[in-house]
Amino acid sequence: MSVRTTPAADHVEDVSPGRGTLPPRSWYASSDAASLSLNGRWRFWLSATADAEDDSFAEPGYDAKGWAEVTVPGHWVLQGHGAPVYTNHLYPFPVDPPHVPTENPTGDHLHVFDLPADWPADGEAVLRFDGVESCARVWLNGTELGEFKGSRLPHEFTVGGLLKTVGNVLAVRVHQWSAGSYLEDQDQWWLPGIFRDVTVLHRPRGAAGDFFVHASYDHVTDAGTLCVDSEVAGRVTVPELGVDIATGEPVTVPVEPWTAETPRLYDGVLATPGERVPLRIGFRTVALEDGLIKVNGTPVLFKGVNRHEWHPERGRALDLATMREDVLLMKRHNVNAVRTSHYPPHPAFLDLCDEYGLWVIDECDLETHGFVEQSWRDNPVDDDRWTPALLDRAARMVERDKNHPSVVIWSLGNEAGTGRGLTAMAEWIRGRDGSRLLHYEGDIDCRDTDVYSRMYAFHDEVERIGRGLDGGTLKRRELPFVLCEYAHAMGNGPGGLADYQRLFESYDRLQGGFVWEWIDHGIAHPELGFAYGGDFGEELHDGNFVCDGLVFPDRRPSPGLVEFKKVIEPVRIEGDGAGGTVRVTNRHDFADLSALAFAWSYQVDGETVDAGPLPVPVLAPGESAEVKLPEPGPAPAGAETGWTVRALLAEATAWGPEGHVVAWGQVPVTGRVASSVAASERPAVSGGLVRLGPASFDARTGALRTVGGVDVTGLRLDVWRAPTDNDNGAPWQPDARYGLLWRELGLHRMRHRLDAVDLTDEALTVRTRVAPAAVDLGLRTVYRWTSDGCRLKLTVSVTPEGDWAVPLPRLGIRFGLAGADEVSWFGGGPGEAYPDTRMASTIGRWRSTVDDLQTPYVRPQENGARADVRWAELGGLRVEGDPAFWFSARRWTSEQLDAAGHLTDLVPGDTVWVNLDHGQMGIGSQSCGPGALPQYHLRAEPATFSFVFEANG
Ligand code: IPT
Numbered sequence: 001m002s003v004r005t006t007p008a009a010d011h012v013e014d015v016s017p018g019r020g021t022l023p024p025r026s027w028y029a030s031s032d033a034a035s036l037s038l039n040g041r042w043r044f045w046l047s048a049t050a051d052a053e054d055d056s057f058a059e060p061g062y063d064a065k066g067w068a069e070v071t072v073p074g075h076w077v078l079q080g081h082g083a084p085v086y087t088n089h090l091y092p093f094p095v096d097p098p099h100v101p102t103e104n105p106t107g108d109h110l111h112v113f114d115l116p117a118d119w120p121a122d123g124e125a126v127l128r129f130d131g132v133e134s135c136a137r138v139w140l141n142g143t144e145l146g147e148f149k150g151s152r153l154p155h156e157f158t159v160g161g162l163l164k165t166v167g168n169v170l171a172v173r174v175h176q177w178s179a180g181s182y183l184e185d186q187d188q189w190w191l192p193g194i195f196r197d198v199t200v201l202h203r204p205r206g207a208a209g210d211f212f213v214h215a216s217y218d219h220v221t222d223a224g225t226l227c228v229d230s231e232v233a234g235r236v237t238v239p240e241l242g243v244d245i246a247t248g249e250p251v252t253v254p255v256e257p258w259t260a261e262t263p264r265l266y267d268g269v270l271a272t273p274g275e276r277v278p279l280r281i282g283f284r285t286v287a288l289e290d291g292l293i294k295v296n297g298t299p300v301l302f303k304g305v306n307r308h309e310w311h312p313e314r315g316r317a318l319d320l321a322t323m324r325e326d327v328l329l330m331k332r333h334n335v336n337a338v339r340t341s342h343y344p345p346h347p348a349f350l351d352l353c354d355e356y357g358l359w360v361i362d363e364c365d366l367e368t369h370g371f372v373e374q375s376w377r378d379n380p381v382d383d384d385r386w387t388p389a390l391l392d393r394a395a396r397m398v399e400r401d402k403n404h405p406s407v408v409i410w411s412l413g414n415e416a417g418t419g420r421g422l423t424a425m426a427e428w429i430r431g432r433d434g435s436r437l438l439h440y441e442g443d444i445d446c447r448d449t450d451v452y453s454r455m456y457a458f459h460d461e462v463e464r465i466g467r468g469l470d471g472g473t474l475k476r477r478e479l480p481f482v483l484c485e486y487a488h489a490m491g492n493g494p495g496g497l498a499d500y501q502r503l504f505e506s507y508d509r510l511q512g513g514f515v516w517e518w519i520d521h522g523i524a525h526p527e528l529g530f531a532y533g534g535d536f537g538e539e540l541h542d543g544n545f546v547c548d549g550l551v552f553p554d555r556r557p558s559p560g561l562v563e564f565k566k567v568i569e570p571v572r573i574e575g576d577g578a579g580g581t582v583r584v585t586n587r588h589d590f591a592d593l594s595a596l597a598f599a600w601s602y603q604v605d606g607e608t609v610d611a612g613p614l615p616v617p618v619l620a621p622g623e624s625a626e627v628k629l630p631e632p633g634p635a636p637a638g639a640e641t642g643w644t645v646r647a648l649l650a651e652a653t654a655w656g657p658e659g660h661v662v663a664w665g666q667v668p669v670t671g672r673v674a675s676s677v678a679a680s681e682r683p684a685v686s687g688g689l690v691r692l693g694p695a696s697f698d699a700r701t702g703a704l705r706t707v708g709g710v711d712v713t714g715l716r717l718d719v720w721r722a723p724t725d726n727d728n729g730a731p732w733q734p735d736a737r738y739g740l741l742w743r744e745l746g747l748h749r750m751r752h753r754l755d756a757v758d759l760t761d762e763a764l765t766v767r768t769r770v771a772p773a774a775v776d777l778g779l780r781t782v783y784r785w786t787s788d789g790c791r792l793k794l795t796v797s798v799t800p801e802g803d804w805a806v807p808l809p810r811l812g813i814r815f816g817l818a819g820a821d822e823v824s825w826f827g828g829g830p831g832e833a834y835p836d837t838r839m840a841s842t843i844g845r846w847r848s849t850v851d852d853l854q855t856p857y858v859r860p861q862e863n864g865a866r867a868d869v870r871w872a873e874l875g876g877l878r879v880e881g882d883p884a885f886w887f888s889a890r891r892w893t894s895e896q897l898d899a900a901g902h903l904t905d906l907v908p909g910d911t912v913w914v915n916l917d918h919g920q921m922g923i924g925s926q927s928c929g930p931g932a933l934p935q936y937h938l939r940a941e942p943a944t945f946s947f948v949f950e951a952n953g
Contacts, residue, residue: 699757851891
């Protein structure tokens with residue numbers, strides 16, 4: 001005899017999309033029909049299993065006084081009930097589709113509400129859920145409405161007949177795990193809950209049902225054609241265009257087109273007998289033509305990011321202000337495109353993309369990545385039983401978002417292998433909306449798609465694809481190429497952005513890419529700063545792989561975003577100083593330069609001594625001009641001089657203030673002449689010290705003690721840096737895991753053997769060999785100290801010995817200073833830079849505190865180097881380099897930085913540790929992509945570099 005014990009939870013493991021919901025339709029936030037937000041505090045009861053409780057909580061009159069409360073929208077695991085779980089692609093439960101564990105956290109939600117006094121008595125009403133993870137069963141006033149899955153998609157129920165004026169009881173039972181979880185294996189936190197809005201919408205008689213705004217643009221005639229298909233007939237008016245047409249009736253009028261650069265929207269109204277719905281119409285035509293993605297007849301270059309929805313306290317429950325902040329940050333950093341990885345975002349985000357101008361790849365809520373562990377066996381996307389669920393997801397996305405001009409491409413999902421279900425989705429989408437292109441990266445032969453899309457392809461392969469030498473199916477060879485993910489922005493990095501951009505700009509077929517990803521998904525945590533995978537005791541997790549964004553969890557831009565902004569700037573300003581001109585190139589796809597004003601400034605030794613406006617012709621996209629600069633003023637002999645030219649917003653726009661810097665370039669005029677220090681001083685020994693000019697040394701070891709009265713500790717060669725996530729690399733690229741190889745080699749525990757301390761008439765020379773235990777590799781290192789009486793010069797010569805098969809992390813000196821706080825320098829700034837992340841580094845005079853030099857990567861790692869530093873002052877010392885050097889200073893050692901797991905592990909000490917580096921290893925993006933390109937490797941090679949120290953003040 002078998003006993004069914006879980007009848008209440010049968011639907012949880014049902015692969016079908018659900019029951020009781022209305023067919024999907026276009027989403028709109030406002031109309032003149034009444035609506036009531038049910039967002040707010042709800043009663044909440046958490047059970048450990050799906051069937052722990054019966055349905056009686058849904059009955060009116062149920063006594064929920066003993067229940068907790070949660071905020072809706074929200075995730076209960078971020079509100080003190082249970083805990084979040086982070087896995088990349090592994091399912092955190094046994095893979096046995098469609099079954100889920102018995103331990104299935106289940107949140108019963110109760111909300112009692114009254115209708116507003118003016119709620120119309122007639123007509124219908126619907127109850128809309130914009131997002132619930134992962135499976136919900138819904139009752140209103142004791143009547144079950146149905147159940148649904150599809151976490152980041154809207155679901156509506158008819159509720160008119162059930163609504164009461166006062167005391168409505170809405171009951172929602174939400175299960176963390178369901179059959180739907182198998183389709184939602186995105187690389188992110190698993191966060192159950194009602195995490196998007198819940199709304200009751202009045203539907204007057206004759207209300208608009210579903211409608212489809214078709215608004216195309218003919219770039220030959222400059223005419224827009226508008227036709228609004230509507231389930232319920234009515235009229236469409238667009239006053240600005242003098243349009244007043246019936247639904248279903250096309251009209252062609254002269255218009256300005258919508259593009260991401262020029263997001264021209266026309267306000268209109270769809271009036272049905274029962275309702276007036278505001279429309280925001282953007283005219284544009286997307287086409288695949290000549291093997292290229294064209295909008296309004298012009299090929300576009302995507303300078304995109306992958307955006308997950310994230311807030312460090314609220315998870316994926318984003319408010320409008322946060323969404324707007326994302327859009328503004330993107331626009332201000334020259335980003336022009338978003339892939340909504342890996343699910344349709346909150347619908348209001350797409351309104352913002354329409355309004356501010358961003359190209360959108362709208363991606364379906366579908367990922368089955370965990371099946372890769374079993375070679376995709378039993379993958380739901382290749383199993384007909386799941387196809388209705390896939391089609392339901394496709395339809396809910398397309399129907400909801402079809403009226404957004406910003407959405408130019410539909411994406412079937414992410415990392416779901418291949419299968420008949422995906423083909424069925426593609427066919428359905430094409431049948432419903434022929435006006436957009438289709439994307440799915442997993443379709444390597446492009447059977448179902450319009451774009452050859454890849455993730456993390458290395459530069460050399462991308463170049464081959466650009467040249468059309470990549471082979472593949474006939475169909476694929478004729479398609480444009482995008483990198484739907486590249487430049488993995490985990491921790492310090494991504495390196496190599498400029499090298500990708502150069503390729504995108506060189507080959508028409510390469511239509512750009514989308515950096516992985518926009519934001520670190522760190523969770524605000526009282527003890528850890530920001531938490532990542534494993535911090536909640538998850539038994540399976542993927543650590544800080546969830547923190548790989550261009551902005552920190554609190555949306556502060558990381559150096560990666562600043563670099564990206566520079567690399568993708570829509571105006572190129574360049575020149576070598578010859579002829580007194582700069583070359584200005586308009587790299588927009590659509591806009592001319594009329595929105596920008598240009599300004600020049602002239603620097604002498606990094607200080608701006610003169611500035612003024614620079615007249616630049618209003619160049620059309622693609623055009624460039626050689627623009628004459630003013631005559632430079634006089635500068636002292638030996639000074640380093642140069643121009644900085646900036647392109648600024650001429651007037652405030654919707655996304656940036658007047659004067660906002662869009663692009664810039666620096667043009668050197670005269671180069672630097674490093675100070676020469678005559679070795680005129682003779683080292684003298686007295687009382688166990690060697691005195692040389694302003695300095696004293698330990699006579700036995702040759703160790704520097706003081707310079708001009710400033711104590712200096714531990715000055716010696718340094719090759720170690722706290723490995724970055726990119727240094728550590730990914731398991732599937734074992735050769736490029738330099739962080740691990742360095743540690744294996746022992747570069748974090750170098751021994752410094754003292755071979756000789758030589759005194760001559762003009763120098764103190766200290767000979768050493770720096771090497772790790774257990775191997776015969778080493779670096780012969782000679783420190784040669786000289787002085788002209790007031791300045792002290794150190795020349796370091798390094799000669800590698802043995803077979804150095806790996807590059808070095810860094811090569812330079814480090815030392816400790818007591819009590820340094822303010823730093824000023826002449827060189828690259830204001831932010832950090834490394835060999836392959838240095839485009840945004842601007843040569844100038846900069847100031848900072850030591851604390852502000854640090855970049856707060858969620859998992860601490862090497863950070864904060866400033867490039868091309870000519871000189872730096874801190875702690876009473878001035879150091880000048882020949883050649884220019886990489887500068888960093890921190891209140892902890894690299895070893896402490898290396899040992900830290902979270903920012904809160906870093907405890908400032910009294911000593912400031914300064915690194916002056918002759919070389920730094922490139923960064924790359926091999927935490928999920930290519931390593932630093934060979935030209936950015938720091939090879940162990942003979943090297944000589946010098947520094948001049950003097951006391952300042
Ligand atoms: C790729 C995923 O699409 C994305 O969600 C994220 O996990 C990213 O990697 C890494 O952060 S998939 C991977 C196999 C390249």
